[in-house]
Amino acid sequence: MMGTIKKYYIKVISILLAILFLYAAMSKALDFENFQIQLAQSPLLSAYAEIISYSIIIIEIIVAICLFIPYTNRLGLYASLGLMSAFTVYIYLILNYSDFIPCSCGGILEKLGWTEHLLFNLFFVILTITAILINDFHVIGWRRPALYCGIATTASCLAVSVLFLRSEHTIKKENNFTRRFLLNPIAEEKKFNMGSDSYYFAGIDNSRIYLGSSTAPLWLTSLDLQLKDTVSFRLYLDRSDYPFRNLQTLVKNGFYYLFDGSVPIIYRGTIGNRQARTISTGDAYFTQMIVLDTIDFALRSQSRKNKQYILARLKLDSTPKVSIYENILQKQVDGVFDSDGRLLSDDTKNKLIYIYGYRNQIIKMDNNLKVLDSLRTIDTVSRVKISVVQLSDGRHKMNTPPFRVNKSVAMDHGYLYNESNLKGKHESSAAWRNSAIIDIYNIEKKEYVGSFYIRKNTEEKIVGMIANGKFLYVLIGHELRRLRFRDALLN
DSSP: HHHHHHHHHHHHHHHHHHHHHHHHHHHHHHHHHHHHHHHHHHHTTGHHHHHHHHHHHHOOOOHHHHSGGGGHHHHHHHHHHHHHHHHHHHHHHHHHHOSSOOOSSSSSSGGGGGGHHHHHHHHHHHHHHHHHHHHHOOOOOOOOHHHHHHHEEEEEHHHHHHHHHHHHHHHHSOOSSSOOOOOOOOOEEEEEEOOOOOOOEEEEEESSEEESSSSTTTTEEEETTTTTOEEEEEEEESOOSSSOOOOOOEEETTTTEEESSSOOOOEETTTTOOOEEEEEEEEEOSSSEEEEEEEEEEEEOOTTTTTTTTEEEEEETTTSEEEEETTTTTSSSSSSSSEEEEEETTTTTTTTEEESSSEEEEEEETTTOEEEEEOOOSOOOOOOOOOOOOOTTOEEEEOOOOOOOEEEEEEETEEEEEEEOOOTHHHHHHHTEEEEEEEEETTTTTTTEEEEEOOOOOTOOEEEEEEEEEEEEEEEEEEEEEEEEEEHHHH
């Protein structure tokens, strides 16, 4: 009688495990694209999503077949224990050591939370161990099967732990363009209709956001950080009879600055005082400007001898006032379009960065324009994909559409928020069409942190971004949005 109970117990457990593995394999195979995407978002297995997505289905089917065949049933039970132990330690690591908790798996088990899923797996691990011990006890005793169970469980746990450590390193340091989408990292709290898509971010402080307008360059608009109180006022220049092409405004530390760059003039005024006065005349031509201090500026300019982009520093109380840094920006094709990008500052870290627009390189500098480090975005475009011709007058023109990599960008507290123009591995085409993808990088640690979507219409585009503590402000078309980083991401 006892022998019959043992026989049927082992058979029932084997059938339950086989059905579980077959169901899991079939649900993954029938929705394979979504399964791959979920694996790619896993904080433990992102780097190995492609190979694991195929391997796990094949392994589950093989183990299920072994369980159904009497001759291989014993091997199937040990394989089941190893597989269920691997799934269990995977969930344990997700819950206790992961940067974030992703979505659960598909099928019926999708209804379970991660803790319930852990208990479900532990229940089947216990059932499998008891089936193995009962199956082998009357033949070889309990010590050897107990040892084999320990070896199978330990090996599975070690394998998953090694995958976790290797995947973390690969995703953060040696990424092969697999994005990790963070789970609900932001909350869209506020929206404000600006009434025009001509606005750009001029600056931000502890109480207000400042916006300039490309169509009304002498008007400065400010909003409180709650996007409720709006003030616009006209600025006046002490001299304005210059052939400006694109007059812009920057705000920092209680001052506003007006400049064009195609005309070597810089104006400065105090917030609250509408009169701006000239502080620099004829010192430098430039295409981008960063305010370091009231009389200290980082510039992107062009070399007089070959028209290639270079970086420079304009310090009004120095002799000479301008210092040129010709070797920071590296030429790949023409030194102009291939070196195009954005110069940004992080005042909280006293650092500058330059992120190229057509390749995956970021240059980190101090405020003296000393290069401190170089890092890369997670895409694989290390060489620009542009074709350029030089005209007879020395100007450069693109003769094919450019392949742009990086678009809008913001920086704050050592973190870079970059709108990527490229779709990574295992990403949803539908989400890509209706969203902008923002990749986050820890500039201090040279690590990729993760990504998130900003929903938008297909025809809309991000005009600019600016970050301030726990908020990211985004201009999308004529709309200003305030996004709040959730505590999990801030931590």
